[in-house]
Amino acid sequence: MRIVIAGGHGQIALLLERLLSARGDEVAGIIRDRSQGDDLREAGAEPVLLDLESASVEEVAAHLQGADAAVFAAGAGPGSGTARKDTVDKGAAILFADAAARAGVRRFVVVSAMAADPDHPGDEVFDVYLRAKGAADAYVRRLDALDWTILRPGRLTDEPGTGLVRLEAHTGRGSIPRADVAAVLADLIETSATAGLTLDLVSGSTPVSVAVKSVAGN
Incomplete structure (x- = not known):
């Protein structure tokens, strides 16, 4: 498979790129900083220099031509203000979805993020983030041209992955190592039976492959 990842230098994306390239997939990661290219190459991915905050749908679509799957893993980051929640977490996600279509x-x-909701109340930066993520998710759900799956991890940690997760429509709050998020994403990409599902993800007791097959069979 050829897979294009938006936010190619993010922590989850780099872990995912390693997993995908190790299993023989062709991977490209979209980045906005040329200096990040070596990190992607080391992970086995082809760096694609493109700014999703200023690119057109046509420009992004050109880089998606011939791909078998696309993953939106970009984010403005915890240090960003409210404006970039709108331009990246919402705007870039919508742009990437339109380009894929x-x-x-x-x-x-x-x-996405657990509790993402376009109607989430509050004025703090995290509230704006959850609204932006929720609005982007809602937009993707309306696109009949995409076989979409939305993954909503709990609190992300840098602990080593365990390979054991809880993946359900609603899990309740919890944490999850980024490595386990990447492992679930790798399985979801090639499990088209999960199309149309929005899934919460936290650490649990079920092996990743079993958890993905379970939700795909429901």
């Missing part, structure tokens, strides 16, 4: 890439996986 235009390029004919049906399989589309989104890394």
Whole structure:
């Protein structure tokens, strides 16, 4: 498979790129900083220099041509203000989805956030973030041209992955190592039976492959 990842230098994306390239997939990661290219190459991915905050749908679609799947793993980051929650977490996600549809890439996986909701109340930066993520998720759900799956991890940690997760429509709050998020994403990409599902993800007791097959069979 050829897989294009938006936010290619993010922590989860780099872990995912290693997993995908190790299993023989062709991986490209979209980055906005040329200096990050070596990190992607080391992970086995082709760096694609493109700013999703200023690119057009046509420009993004050109990089998605011929891909079998697309993953939106970009984010403004915890140190960013409210404006970039709108331009990255919402705007770039919508742009990437539109570009995937235009390029004919049906399989589309989104890394969202637990409790993302376009109507989430509050004025703090995290509230704005959850609204932005929720609005982007709602937009993706309306695109019939995409076989989308939305993954909503709990609190992310840098602990080693355990390979044991809880993956359900609603899990309740919890934490999850980034490595386990990447492992679930790798399985979701090639499990098209999860299309149309929005899934919460936290650490649990079920092996990743079993958890993904379980939700795909429901």
